[in-house]
Amino acid sequence: MNVIADLCVVPMGVGVSVSRHVAACEKVLREARNADGTPLKLHLHAYGTNIEGDWDAVFAAIKKCHEVVHGMGAPRISTTIKVGTRTDRRQTMEEKVRSVEEKM
Amino acid sequence: MNVIADLCVVPMGVGVSVSRHVAACEKVLREARNADGTPLKLHLHAYGTNIEGDWDAVFAAIKKCHEVVHGMGAPRISTTIKVGTRTDRRQTMEEKVRSVEEKM
Amino acid sequence: MNVIADLCVVPMGVGVSVSRHVAACEKVLREARNADGTPLKLHLHAYGTNIEGDWDAVFAAIKKCHEVVHGMGAPRISTTIKVGTRTDRRQTMEEKVRSVEEKM
């Protein structure tokens, strides 16, 4: 099952700046692989990261993000995930954006 | 890794009423089990469901929700998940609510 | 425009425990009033608070939550809001929950 997801990890108890922890998550996401060996598609934006890939690969990477951020010393993490799936057709992240831009 | 999560599944392309699909998800969540055989703790509210349990059991149940809702004919699903983990101490859903209420 | 919303306020830079800040938000929400003078309907759960009321009253209260939590010393806040509106019929928070429970 292919998903387009959006991930926003908020470490708590580590002070006001969390970019170091978010960068560590980005590295986890970059190293993640789908079942066929391809990398996840990623787009870092100002309030999270778009992720496209297999359900299992995406959620395994998100779990690893929590493990890595806790390992960096964050005692608490509050994460928001959006995840979209569709069975009518396969749609990429680029197509989703283009589909909106064409109608503006 | 124990998590407190919040799940909101929005089926698209099935009309304005989605309570039948949400009820099917609730059944999936009720039947889900942690590694030690205990059920997930659940609380259905007006904009989602609180879930407490093992990371793997919770996310396996969420994946099954997508499979079941697609199986009911929904061609597209947009889900929002919040997930909190902490390493400083174990906290239950009831404790989270009580901890706020005590300070009001 | 009537809304059913869900609010989750995460103060950052104040340590691992945030229940004192969340309780202050709850007080703000309890004191908020719709244009007709009625209070917002509220339900505190383990990952946020359900809110029912006028669009303007609900969002004015959420803004005040940010002001109050910053006033308590939190230098940064990351909030997640879900907001649902419908024009086909008016639906209460209780009806949303009941509508799902009846189909289980």
Add this chain to the structure above:
Amino acid sequence: MNVIADLCVVPMGVGVSVSRHVAACEKVLREARNADGTPLKLHLHAYGTNIEGDWDAVFAAIKKCHEVVHGMGAPRISTTIKVGTRTDRRQTMEEKVRSVEEKM
């Protein structure tokens, strides 16, 4: 109060494709103005739109999105908003992204 927000509007009861409704929201956001007359800063991504601007201007635009999407015939809308504020310093959307990228 300056905010960095993320908006994801999901129209329900209009079929599986919602890009026309999302495009209408984007137009609303583009036309919105802060108190000093400047436009909101926007970045459309694959699961929403980043928005930077005054609290009041951002939330007035989000309310107008709901009005416009209902006006296009959508009987129900479920929206997710993330909103971040900070009092320690002013941070732009570009700085947030750069701050993460520098640490990778």
